[in-house]
Amino acid sequence: MDKGRPSWGRWWGRHCPGWLGPARNATARGVPWRSTLLIAAFVQVGTRFAAHGQPDRAALDGLAEFLLLAGSLLLLVRHRLPRVVAFGTAVAALLYLGGGYPYGPVFLFMAVGCFAAVVAGRRVAAWSAVGLLWAGHLLVAHWLYRWLPPAADGAAPWGQELIVAAWVVAIIAASELGRVRREQLAHARAERAAAERRRADEERLRIARELHDVLAHSLSVINVQAGVGLALLDDDPEQARTALTTIKGASKEALGEVRQVLDTLRAQGRAPRSPAPGLARLPELTEQAKSAGLDVAVSVEGRVSGLPPGADLAAFRIVQEALTNIVRHSGARAARVHLARSADALRLRVDDDGPATGEGPPGGGNGLVGMRERAAALGGEVQAGPRADGGFTVRATIPLRGSSGPGGQDGGTAARATGDDDEESA
Structure with missing residues (x-):
């Protein structure tokens, strides 16, 4: 059935069944379009608003727009490929910060991606992605800033790292809380189903x-x-x-x-x-x-x-x-x-x-x-x-x-x- 499809199409068909071919419409109903578009709009508008108060940062350009949009649109497949989305959003956010662009709600799509990964049971991938973003931010803010825009940029104050650390802890805590809540709901549903079966058997x-x-x-x-x-x-x-x-x-x-x-x-x-x-x-x-x-x-x-x-x-x-x-x-x-x-x-x-x-x-x-x-x-x-x-x-x-x-x-x-x-x- 894959003879006429290029190799990348076969890979995508195996890992994302229903996205290519006749089952596409059936699968599209499960894609979180609304929440993803809402997050993308919020990130775009919020970043522009935050940029007005950060004249010392690099101006938003096409690359910044692409990174913000790519990181947001990755959330479309967060339920199908939670590990890919966790690392993809982390890389998009890290490249954005490495470009010296203004701080803002860029961490939002990263938080949502990691939340989805933790809830889906991909906790190691989610924590690794968060750790990657934090370590990359430390390198950019305290060492690589000499060779990265904006020009004449200095090392970031360590107090700012406390804010980033608080964001990391908040993301992990919210993700774990969501996972625990999801497991509790699933356990409660399983118990109700078992009780119904017991009553039916009795x-x-x-x-x-x-x-x-x-x-x-x-x-x-x-x-x-x-x-x-x-x-x-x-x-x-x-x-x-x-x-x-x-x-x-x-x-x-x-x-x-x-x-x-x-x-x-x-x-x-x-x-x-x-x-x-x-x-x-x-x-x-x-x-x-x-x-x-x-x-x-x-x-x-x-x-x-x-x-x-x-x-x-x-x-x-x-x-x-x-x-x-x-x-x-x-x-x-x-x-x-x-x-x-x-x-x-x-x-x-x-x-x-x-x-x-x-x-x-x-x-x-x-x-x-x-x-x-x-x-x-x-x-x-x-x-x-x-x-x-x-x-x-x-x-x-x-x-x-x-x-x-x-x-x-x-x-x-x-x-x-x-x-x-x-x-x-x-």
């Missing part, structure tokens, strides 16, 4: 956990009842009808809960249309388990009504998943659910007498992982494992303080997502 995990709990329980009931219905379809049609009725009810409930989750995803910011499930629905849960062939005995210590929404939902889902695992993976026909509320925590225990059916590992799978995640989100824990007598036990502890919303969030954080004091809405 939301996806929460939705996946909710859908798993809803579908795993309902489909397990449907699967068991479908088997019962098929087995009794010819011999006991009435019992088969009961099984089909249970399938219809379980599927309807599952569809309703899944629709609630999906509706919230489609319309963030609206209040949920139905309350999140909680321990108040425990009798309904035990009835569903009973229709699947599992008798559930529930015992309660203390008052389990009026729990914080997050804890109430987590407790319901943990019991639901534990009973679902018994139906799917255990040959037990009876289970026991024990709830105990204290001042600061809700403790629950689900036991069955086994044995495992071998259809899946009772201690593995996504169900137990989801239970542990729900409890951990509220600062609690879940322990699950086989008992010595062949059964299986699930124990959970859910703190009640700071669990007013899903995931243990309270106050405004809990309301960050749609109806977040109601995890079912997501």
Whole structure:
């Protein structure tokens, strides 16, 4: 693609992509035209104004005009070639001072060029350019002045060097301050982006956990009842009808809960249309388990009504998943659910007498992982494992303080997502 372009064009095309060829217009939008032209105008006008008060300096001529204009126009590429601009502006300013021309805002384009280099991460180049200008000025003002214009010029007073040194320090300090500020802004943006990604990941995990709990329980009931219905379809049609009725009810409930989750995803910011499930629905849960062939005995210590929404939902889902695992993976026909509320925590225990059916590992799978995640989100824990007598036990502890919303969030954080004091809405 570079065959018809001279060697300097190929070099420029590699180092300044888009400045030559079809991409020129797209790149030109990033060129700082306005600020550069403003600096160039200020330097030209300011230098002429300053020259009136310095009759002992050399008069402004074509070379001085060229150096001032070249140093200013170099700033057009300060974002693309910060090192070149830092040294280029330093050389232009040094040649201007070496010509004995009047002092003025000639240091402005040098300051802007070095500032851009420092902000771009080219700190060594920027400091080297500033050092070059300062050292060159010392040579011109205290040694080379004998052979440079204006004629009969003497050595510059050392007090003037203090002014130049102050300019150098100011340039470096402003550049470093700008670099630090830019890095802080970039770090803040990166942290905000990471926080957004974490929130999105947490939301996806929460939705996946909710859908798993809803579908795993309902489909397990449907699967068991479908088997019962098929087995009794010819011999006991009435019992088969009961099984089909249970399938219809379980599927309807599952569809309703899944629709609630999906509706919230489609319309963030609206209040949920139905309350999140909680321990108040425990009798309904035990009835569903009973229709699947599992008798559930529930015992309660203390008052389990009026729990914080997050804890109430987590407790319901943990019991639901534990009973679902018994139906799917255990040959037990009876289970026991024990709830105990204290001042600061809700403790629950689900036991069955086994044995495992071998259809899946009772201690593995996504169900137990989801239970542990729900409890951990509220600062609690879940322990699950086989008992010595062949059964299986699930124990959970859910703190009640700071669990007013899903995931243990309270106050405004809990309301960050749609109806977040109601995890079912997501």
